[in-house]
Amino acid sequence: MTTQIQPDAAARTGDPDAPLLTIENLEVTFRTRDAPVHAVRGVDLTVYAGQTLAVIGESGSGKTVTSRAVMGLLPRTASVRGSIRLGDRQMVGLGEKELRKCLGREVGMIFQDPARSLNPTMRIGSQLTEAIRVHLPLDRRQARERAVELLAMVRLPAPARRFHEYPHQLSGGMRQRVMIAIALACQPRLLIADEATTALDVTTQAQIMDLLLDLQQRFAMGLVLISHDMGLAASYADQVAVMYAGRVVERAPTREMIAHVRMPYTRALLDATPRLERPPHAPLPVISGRPPDLRALDPGCAFAPRCSRVRERCRQERPELAEHQPRHEWACFFPCADDTIPGEDER
Amino acid sequence: MTTGNGTGRPLLEVRNLVQEFVVRAHGGVRGGVVHAVSDVSFEVRAGETLGVVGETGSGKSTMVRSVLQAPPPKSGEVWFQGVDLATARRRRDLVAARRQMQAVFQDPYGSLDPKWTVFSIVEEPLAAYRTGDRRQRRARVEEVLDLVGLDPSVFGDRKPGQLSGGQCQRVAIARALTLAPALIVCDEAVSSLDVLSQAQVLNLFERLRTELGLSYLFIAHDLALVKQVSDRVAVMYLGTLCEVGPAEELYRNPLHPYTKALLDSIPSPDPERPRPRVPDELAGEPPSPLDPPSGCRFRTRCPRAADICAAEAPPVRAARPDHTVACHFPLSPVAPVSPARHGGDGAAD
Ligand SMILES: Nc1ncnc2c1ncn2[C@@H]1O[C@H](COP(=O)(O)OP(=O)(O)OP(=O)(O)O)[C@@H](O)[C@H]1O
Ligand SMILES: Nc1ncnc2c1ncn2[C@@H]1O[C@H](COP(=O)(O)OP(=O)(O)O)[C@@H](O)[C@H]1O
Ligand code: SF4
Numbered sequence: 001m002t003t004q005i006q007p008d009a010a011a012r013t014g015d016p017d018a019p020l021l022t023i024e025n026l027e028v029t030f031r032t033r034d035a036p037v038h039a040v041r042g043v044d045l046t047v048y049a050g051q052t053l054a055v056i057g058e059s060g061s062g063k064t065v066t067s068r069a070v071m072g073l074l075p076r077t078a079s080v081r082g083s084i085r086l087g088d089r090q091m092v093g094l095g096e097k098e099l100r101k102c103l104g105r106e107v108g109m110i111f112q113d114p115a116r117s118l119n120p121t122m123r124i125g126s127q128l129t130e131a132i133r134v135h136l137p138l139d140r141r142q143a144r145e146r147a148v149e150l151l152a153m154v155r156l157p158a159p160a161r162r163f164h165e166y167p168h169q170l171s172g173g174m175r176q177r178v179m180i181a182i183a184l185a186c187q188p189r190l191l192i193a194d195e196a197t198t199a200l201d202v203t204t205q206a207q208i209m210d211l212l213l214d215l216q217q218r219f220a221m222g223l224v225l226i227s228h229d230m231g232l233a234a235s236y237a238d239q240v241a242v243m244y245a246g247r248v249v250e251r252a253p254t255r256e257m258i259a260h261v262r263m264p265y266t267r268a269l270l271d272a273t274p275r276l277e278r279p280p281h282a283p284l285p286v287i288s289g290r291p292p293d294l295r296a297l298d299p300g301c302a303f304a305p306r307c308s309r310v311r312e313r314c315r316q317e318r319p320e321l322a323e324h325q326p327r328h329e330w331a332c333f334f335p336c337a338d339d340t341i342p343g344e345d346e347r
Numbered sequence: 348m349t350t351g352n353g354t355g356r357p358l359l360e361v362r363n364l365v366q367e368f369v370v371r372a373h374g375g376v377r378g379g380v381v382h383a384v385s386d387v388s389f390e391v392r393a394g395e396t397l398g399v400v401g402e403t404g405s406g407k408s409t410m411v412r413s414v415l416q417a418p419p420p421k422s423g424e425v426w427f428q429g430v431d432l433a434t435a436r437r438r439r440d441l442v443a444a445r446r447q448m449q450a451v452f453q454d455p456y457g458s459l460d461p462k463w464t465v466f467s468i469v470e471e472p473l474a475a476y477r478t479g480d481r482r483q484r485r486a487r488v489e490e491v492l493d494l495v496g497l498d499p500s501v502f503g504d505r506k507p508g509q510l511s512g513g514q515c516q517r518v519a520i521a522r523a524l525t526l527a528p529a530l531i532v533c534d535e536a537v538s539s540l541d542v543l544s545q546a547q548v549l550n551l552f553e554r555l556r557t558e559l560g561l562s563y564l565f566i567a568h569d570l571a572l573v574k575q576v577s578d579r580v581a582v583m584y585l586g587t588l589c590e591v592g593p594a595e596e597l598y599r600n601p602l603h604p605y606t607k608a609l610l611d612s613i614p615s616p617d618p619e620r621p622r623p624r625v626p627d628e629l630a631g632e633p634p635s636p637l638d639p640p641s642g643c644r645f646r647t648r649c650p651r652a653a654d655i656c657a658a659e660a661p662p663v664r665a666a667r668p669d670h671t672v673a674c675h676f677p678l679s680p681v682a683p684v685s686p687a688r689h690g691g692d693g694a695a696d
């Protein structure tokens with residue numbers, strides 16, 4: 001069924017331990033009519049082949065802007081600084097055409113709203129065939145074969161028939177599968193899924209996640225899962241990075257992160273997540289307030305106005321992300337106590 | 348305060364609700380009858396929250412709209428505060444009922460007129476029902492905005508475009524509250540919000556339930572979220588109810604194979620818990636409501652299906668107190684067939 005799709009992604013990497021994607025000190029600022037919006041303020045992220053990185057944060061924390069920066073999909077009002085390297089190729093500063101050429105084969109992206117990212121007036125098959133021919137030197141017939149194969153690979157029921165259907169004839173889950181097929185058309189080494197399952201129900205979400213992880217293993221892809229759902233991150237990611245107000249505020253391997261949350265914001269996200277273990281009607285512990293205005297940020301910790309552990313220093317000085325424990329980084333002066341270390345509490 | 352009525356009947360009682368849509372074939376799309384809701388019965392008691400879960404397309408929104416009479420169901424009864432809305436001929440009864448039953452929908456921006464201020468959006472139902480004079484209306488609007496945690500002096504003059512998703516949803520809730528309803532119907536009311544706004548709005552719902560004695564019919568596809576707010580939960584599949592029971596018990600000890608499959612699909616923030624597993628049977632899409640399977644509608648995906656499941660629709664059985672299931676082979680032994688209605692007076696009596 002998938003004979004033509006070779007797991008050559010790993011081969012292309014050369015050194016399997018070299019990162020696929022390295023983002024360093026990324027800054028994205030949007031020009032607006034009034035003050036500039038500092039949407040991303042110094043983000044560092046690394047993704048390896050075969051690895052799943054979850055990027056978590058509430059709405060407006062800069063997750064989408066970061067991934068769009070990688071894809072070169074930001075509007076002209078955006079200015080991008082810092083470094084985005086794909087393998088050892090620097091992406092920041094490349095012209096649009098060059099960027100398209102490098103990215104096309106290397107990175108695939110799935111967006112939150114499959115309805116809006118598919119062309120409603122084009123049949124599924126034509127959209128997919130077109131996407132394939134942009135990236136691969138195949139004639140129309142070969143591209144078609146490849147398209148049907150991709151639809152089967154993403155387990156779209158009755159792929160040959162669906163080929164001739166329009167997006168509105170498919171359910172949300174099926175449309176998301178088509179989006180995945182399009183993203184995989186060029187056998188990317190890196191796949192970015194931005195809230196790709198947020199709009200789907202649990203069974204469909206579980207199926208799509210199964211599919212993504214399976215494809216990832218087969219092709220040794222790097223996978224970036226963008227979400228606000230800690231449950232999704234904990235279940236599927238190897239590593240979690242938490243973003244707040246345009247910065248990464250905590251990062252660790254998933255188990256380490258969930259078992260030893262240190263950054264008060266991560267704690268707040270985790271506490272506010274409804275869990276099956278909780279009895280009905282138990283109030284959810286949730287912080288009040290909203291993320292800060294990205295046009296006028298105070299010098300200190302951006303989370304200070306909402307933080308229960310805030311002290312004077314937090315308002316004066318900005319905590320930097322640093323590796324305080326092996327492979328566990330956080331940006332906080334007064335982190336939550338690690339309750340697995342007896343007697344530890346800085347307060 | 349807002350009890351159903353003095354007679355001990357539930358606030359909302361839905362019996363044998365059916366909703367169907369005729370779709371014409373066009374451009375390769377099949378025509379036929381969409382069996383969106385087929386013979387659904389349930390009740391919402393005064394002061395309780397009934398959660399409804401189910402996959403996309405299972406008919407949750409259609410059911411809700413039928414209850415709200417927008418549009419009215421094809422057949423069935425919708426008793427609300429002692430009046431059958433489906434057959435109420437007197438406009439006055441319908442109008443009175445509509446006041447007492449308000450809805451909050453999913454899309455926070457789409458459900459509010461972008462050109463109106465928050466104040467006029469929340470005031471609108473009062474004006475529509477010609478309630479009170481200008482000053483009284485102003486006081487009521489300020490009261491409900493306060494109740495949902497929006498400072499009227501800060502947000503009153505804003506327009507929806509100047510609000511976050513969570514704030515928009517609070518405005519929609521405030522609007523639903525202005526007429527002091529007895530029942531609020533929430534269709535995916537927090538589904539588009541991120542986890543912090545979601546938790547804030549869920550806590551607000553809970554506070555209003557205890558402070559105002561409100562009841563909710565709460566629809567969502569996120570099972571953990573539904574459990575958070577529900578006293579009882581109903582599980583819907585392809586236009587029918589599979590199982591209705593007390594939230595804690597239904598989640599701990601599901602009786603219907605579909606309920607179990609849903610529960611197994613949930614990702615948990617606890618990484619020690621196994622990764623969600625989709626049983627092979629559940630892979631693929633549910634059958635089309637244009638052509639639902641005979642007998643039990645879940646049979647094409649059910650690991651326990653046997654011949655009888657194709658031949659006979661499973662009757663609703665009272666399994667435990669207040670817990671009903673429609674399955675020939677439930678996951679735990681239940682009493683032999685005794686006629687019952689979901690969430691109805693079955694085993695409880
Ligand atoms: N006006 C209509 N005409 C034809 N079919 C309809 C109409 N409204 C709903 N349906 C169909 O009825 C079924 C139930 O739809 P409904 O919107 O109630 O599902 P739902 O459970 O609310 O799903 P979701 O979780 O996606 O909101 C679907 O198959 C849908 O396509
Ligand atoms: N084109 C734009 N112009 C101005 N501000 C923008 C633009 N796109 C995004 N932003 C702002 O950047 C911030 C981060 O947005 P985004 O990355 O979309 O957040 P999320 O984490 O929800 O994906 C938000 O404050 C958003 O309003
Ligand atoms: S630095 Fe201070 S304000 Fe910021 S998260 Fe840590 S304790 Fe809270």
Ligand code: SF4
Nearest residue numbers: 643646649656674675
């Ligand atoms: S009635 Fe049969 S097919 Fe339906 S859920 Fe029960 S065992 Fe499965």
Ligand SMILES: [Mg+2]
Nearest residue numbers: 063064194195
């Ligand atoms: Mg986003």
Ligand SMILES: [Mg+2]
Nearest residue numbers: 407408409534
């Ligand atoms: Mg719906």
